Amino acid sequence: xxxxxxCTATLVTAALVMAYGAAAKTKSGTSVLVTAPSGDFxxxxxxxxxxxxxxxxxxPSARAALPPVExxxxxxxxxxxxxxxxDTLGSSPRCFIxxxxxxxxxxxxxxxxxxxxxxxxxxFNYQPAIADGFDEVAWRFFCRERNVSExxxxxxxxxxxxxxxxxxxxxxxxxxxxxxxxxxxxGKPKGPAEGGPTQYESSASAxxxxxxxxxxxxxxxxxxxxxxxxxxxxxxxxxxxxxxxVLSAEAVGQESVEISVNDRLNKADAELNDxxxxxxxxLSPARKIQLxxxxxxxxxxxxxxxxxxxxxxxxPFPNASRIEGLAIATEIRVAELGKRMAAxx
Amino acid sequence: MLEPxxxxxxxxxxxxxxxxxxxxxxxxxxxxTANCAEDSEDTIIFHGPAVHPGxxxxxxxxxxxxxxxxxxxxxxxLIFPDRELSDNPGRDFIVALDPPRILTLLETDEPEFEGMSxxxxxxxxxxxxxxxxxxxxxxxxxRDFLLIELQNGKVTGTTQLGAKIRQLLEPDYQNAKAAPxxxxxxFIFENQESxxxxxxxxxxxxxxIDAFATSDPKSSGEWRARVRxxxxxxxxxxxxxxxxxxxxxxxxx
Numbered sequence: 001x002x003x004x005x006x007c008t009a010t011l012v013t014a015a016l017v018m019a020y021g022a023a024a025k026t027k028s029g030t031s032v033l034v035t036a037p038s039g040d041f042x043x044x045x046x047x048x049x050x051x052x053x054x055x056x057x058x059x060p061s062a063r064a065a066l067p068p069v070e071x072x073x074x075x076x077x078x079x080x081x082x083x084x085x086x087d088t089l090g091s092s093p094r095c096f097i098x099x100x101x102x103x104x105x106x107x108x109x110x111x112x113x114x115x116x117x118x119x120x121x122x123x124f125n126y127q128p129a130i131a132d133g134f135d136e137v138a139w140r141f142f143c144r145e146r147n148v149s150e151x152x153x154x155x156x157x158x159x160x161x162x163x164x165x166x167x168x169x170x171x172x173x174x175x176x177x178x179x180x181x182x183x184x185x186x187g188k189p190k191g192p193a194e195g196g197p198t199q200y201e202s203s204a205s206a207x208x209x210x211x212x213x214x215x216x217x218x219x220x221x222x223x224x225x226x227x228x229x230x231x232x233x234x235x236x237x238x239x240x241x242x243x244x245x246v247l248s249a250e251a252v253g254q255e256s257v258e259i260s261v262n263d264r265l266n267k268a269d270a271e272l273n274d275x276x277x278x279x280x281x282x283l284s285p286a287r288k289i290q291l292x293x294x295x296x297x298x299x300x301x302x303x304x305x306x307x308x309x310x311x312x313x314x315x316p317f318p319n320a321s322r323i324e325g326l327a328i329a330t331e332i333r334v335a336e337l338g339k340r341m342a343a344x345x
Numbered sequence: 346m347l348e349p350x351x352x353x354x355x356x357x358x359x360x361x362x363x364x365x366x367x368x369x370x371x372x373x374x375x376x377x378t379a380n381c382a383e384d385s386e387d388t389i390i391f392h393g394p395a396v397h398p399g400x401x402x403x404x405x406x407x408x409x410x411x412x413x414x415x416x417x418x419x420x421x422x423l424i425f426p427d428r429e430l431s432d433n434p435g436r437d438f439i440v441a442l443d444p445p446r447i448l449t450l451l452e453t454d455e456p457e458f459e460g461m462s463x464x465x466x467x468x469x470x471x472x473x474x475x476x477x478x479x480x481x482x483x484x485x486x487x488r489d490f491l492l493i494e495l496q497n498g499k500v501t502g503t504t505q506l507g508a509k510i511r512q513l514l515e516p517d518y519q520n521a522k523a524a525p526x527x528x529x530x531x532f533i534f535e536n537q538e539s540x541x542x543x544x545x546x547x548x549x550x551x552x553x554i555d556a557f558a559t560s561d562p563k564s565s566g567e568w569r570a571r572v573r574x575x576x577x578x579x580x581x582x583x584x585x586x587x588x589x590x591x592x593x594x595x596x597x598x
Contacts, residue, residue, distance in 0.1 A: 031406070032405070033406065034399065034400065034402075036399065037398035037399045091429075092406070092429060095401065096400055096401070097400075098399060101399070171399065300449060300500075304448075307438070308447055311404065311407075312393065312394075312400065312404075314400055314403065
């Protein structure tokens with residue numbers, strides 16, 4: 001599972017380690033977290049604090065910090081959670097800006113919203129979108145859907161570690177939906193008699209829901225309900241797509257079923273085999289070897305492309321995302337070879 | 346060949362195609378001025394391709410490019426995941442620095458990442474920067490060797506040299522009928538006191554191999570062997586080889 005989102009159970013030591021990692025990248029004191037789709041501003045993290053700064057591209061001196069939010073934390077490594085200010089955390093947050101730039105999701109479980117009808121001076125004024133806290137309301141929605149008590153989520157074990165995370169999955173193309181995945185333990189911890197991991201009554205593992213930015217409410221669609229019901233804790237073959245993986249967010253009014261990445265790759269592979277065979281058949285022996293070598297080189301490029309695709313997609317389902325990358329690369333190759341076949345000899 | 350891939354991938358998000366394209370172009374236009382992060386003393390910031398508009402660039406936020414991996418001509422380097430990505434199946438890549446481009450991923454079962462337990466890397470470049478020999482470290486010895494050939498900013502060949510060396514040793518291991526190291530590997534490479542590298546480049550033409558392997562690093566009586574060989578880079582084949590059994594007794598599996 002990709003750990004892109006802020007893990008609220010991070011202990012002080014882990015936070016320090018991560019802070020070191022982020023700070024190691026720069027000696028200027030800031031690191032760029034993300035740039036807005038328009039390029040009008042970027043978000044930066046100061047290495048000496050957890051504050052996130054919004055920096056206008058044309059006027060960097062007008063930078064302003066995103067307002068900190070009280071979120072659940074466990075900085076003291078005690079066996080209870082407590083509220084901490086988001087700008088005191090050492091971990092490097094991941095920030096995802098919607099295409100319309102009205103929304104910023106921060107992987108600490110915070111959603112910011114730009115002021116409506118902003119004046120020119122308020123153009124970059126972002127405030128927390130939900131007064132009760134995005135993470136709180138998300139988990140409340142989960143508990144209602146799964147009929148679980150809110151108190152049962154993420155109870156720390158005897159060592160003070162606990163799991164209650166919200167991971168970013170995707171923004172929809174119309175910016176109307178933010179897809180997130182919730183993971184956490186459910187119920188009281190049962191300490192193992194002699195070592196071993198703590199057992200819980202049950203857990204949520206990348207349970208998905210949308211935050212609808214138009215209604216201001218969390219929701220599920222048929223796609224998500226189906227996906228959430230398919231998820232399990234079964235041990236998968238290495239690099240197999242995670243069951244129930246959803247890789248994109250549905251635009252409002254364009255709800256649809258998720259196409260299996262395995263089916264998509266198998267279809268593209270079959271098409272590629274077909275077009276490759278037909279292209280190879282009439283070639284002279286020398287040209288055949290040339291095409292075979294080209295295809296071998298392409299296979300390596302395909303794998304590289306898929307690895308890049310998986311990284312840049314930021315999905316909590318990295319295997320499915322990688323397979324999607326393989327499928328996209330293969331579809332492009334089919335189109336390339338198809339054009340070559342159609343070209344006049 | 347990656348650039349067409351990346352542009353082509355936009356066509357698979359038809360509803361967002363124009364927005365993504367416009368966003369990507371704008372992002373590309375500003376990225377040169379937008380980055381205020383500087384390189385550290387030991388690492389270089391690398392910007393990856395195919396960033397989704399409004400999403401972070403995983404390669405600049407979650408990867409490191411150590412300066413000691415940069416080729417003599419300053420054109421290429423190795424990137425691998427940092428600590429924050431270490432719990433994810435990130436891969437290692439050979440990259441071009443200017444303009445930043447990902448050239449190929451390292452074909453290894455266990456990619457390197459920052460802070461990896463018993464991990465580590467070394468990268469030897471030929472003087473003309475046309476060949477890179479990557480050695481990845483493991484608990485008992487090197488866990489893999491990879492050879493990458495480059496020309497005019499493109500990868501012209503990759504060799505999983507670790508697998509080739511294993512092939513040289515495999516017959517002797519089979520003859521010894523030794524128990525395997527684990528379910529995945531019959532044997533592993535094992536460091537020697539001399540700490541001499543197992544593989545060394547000779548210009549851009551040869552790799553001189555002098556490697557030691559064992560099926561059980563914890564026991565002195567198990568199968569151990571040494572392989573001395575020469576890998577001809579241009580012709581992609583072993584030209585000389587000698588495998589010597591150092592220890593090993595027959596044992597039923």
